[in-house]
Amino acid sequence: MRITALSQTLLVTLAVWLFASGPSASAQLFEPRKPKTTVTKPIGRQPPAKINASLESVINSSNSRVHISISKQRAYLMVGDEIYIDSPISSGKRSGMTPTGTFRISQKDPDHRSSVYGEFVDSRGRVVRSGVSTKVDSAPGGTRYRGAPMKWFMRLTDSGVGMHVGILPGFPASHGCIRLPADIAPLIYQKVGIGTPAVIES
Numbered sequence: 001m002r003i004t005a006l007s008q009t010l011l012v013t014l015a016v017w018l019f020a021s022g023p024s025a026s027a028q029l030f031e032p033r034k035p036k037t038t039v040t041k042p043i044g045r046q047p048p049a050k051i052n053a054s055l056e057s058v059i060n061s062s063n064s065r066v067h068i069s070i071s072k073q074r075a076y077l078m079v080g081d082e083i084y085i086d087s088p089i090s091s092g093k094r095s096g097m098t099p100t101g102t103f104r105i106s107q108k109d110p111d112h113r114s115s116v117y118g119e120f121v122d123s124r125g126r127v128v129r130s131g132v133s134t135k136v137d138s139a140p141g142g143t144r145y146r147g148a149p150m151k152w153f154m155r156l157t158d159s160g161v162g163m164h165v166g167i168l169p170g171f172p173a174s175h176g177c178i179r180l181p182a183d184i185a186p187l188i189y190q191k192v193g194i195g196t197p198a199v200i201e202s
Contacts, residue, residue, distance in 0.1 A: 046073070049087040049184045059084045061193030066105075066163075068178055068200045070098060073171075075163070075178060077188050085188060090168045090179040097176040098200060099157060105196045107155035108189065112164065113147030117175060121146050150177070152185035156198055163188065163198075 059079040067076040070091050077085040092098035119130040120143040128143050139145055150164035156178075166179025173179075178200075180188065 046088050047086075049085065049181055050083075051187070052082065052084050055079055055082060055084040059191050061191060061196060064191050064193075064196055066188070066192065066196065066198035068198065070100070070172070070200065070202050075180065075188075077191060084191070085184060087181060087184045087188075088168055090166060090174055091172045092176040093171075093173045097174070098172075098178065099161060099176075100200050100202050103156040103198045103200065105154050105156065105192055105194060105198060106158075107153070107162070108192075108194065109153045109155075110151065110186075110189065112150040112153030114150055114160075115147055116160065118145055118147040120144065151182075152180070152189040154189060154192060156200075 059077070063079050064084070065078050067078055068074070068089065068091075069076075073089050073091065075085075075087050075089045076083050077087075116134050118132060118134075120128045120132055120137075120139050122128055122143055125146075128140060129137075132145070134145060150162070150166070153162050153164040155162040159176075161176045161178075163178040163180055163185070165182045165185045166174060166177065168179055168181060
């Protein structure tokens with residue numbers, strides 16, 4: 001009897017609480033909580049790359065400069081205060097992976113490969129394991145490391161951060177580099193030189 005009376009008391013208390021709190025309380029009690037998400041603007045919904053054709057004959061490796069906005073996920077190739085190319089990018093997937101500050105292009109390589117990220121392949125070049133890092137992974141016996149392609153690479157830091165062709169999933173996703181669309185990277189590559197200034201802002 002005591003257990004039944006206690007159960008009835010609990011049920012009455014719960015019913016009173018739900019009635020007093022309204023629909024939101026019952027929803028919180030009986031419906032699964034939705035995870036909090038951060039709404040970001042996908043690159044796919046941003047304006048595509050834009051090129052100011054009137055500056056094509058004006059801009060060159062001696063007067064160009066690069067401006068990158070991490071928050072906007074955009075890169076701008078500029079001459080003076082005018083924008084020649086305005087392009088979507090994908091920067092470092094975690095805060096701080098893409099450094100901010102003022103840099104200069106110190107290397108250009110049209111067919112560069114990563115010395116850190118890539119895959120292990122066998123003697124015939126078949127992939128044995130992908131998505132590896134030479135910092136933490138060891139090559140299985142009979143395999144060798146092959147770096148991930150970074151076409152039209154333009155180095156910005158001694159640690160390997162640069163601009164190059166890469167996948168743009170609609171949000172920051174790289175290991176620190178600035179990924180560019182495949183049709184835009186060679187255009188920027190042609191208009192910059194060793195020593196071209198580049199500013200990366202948060």
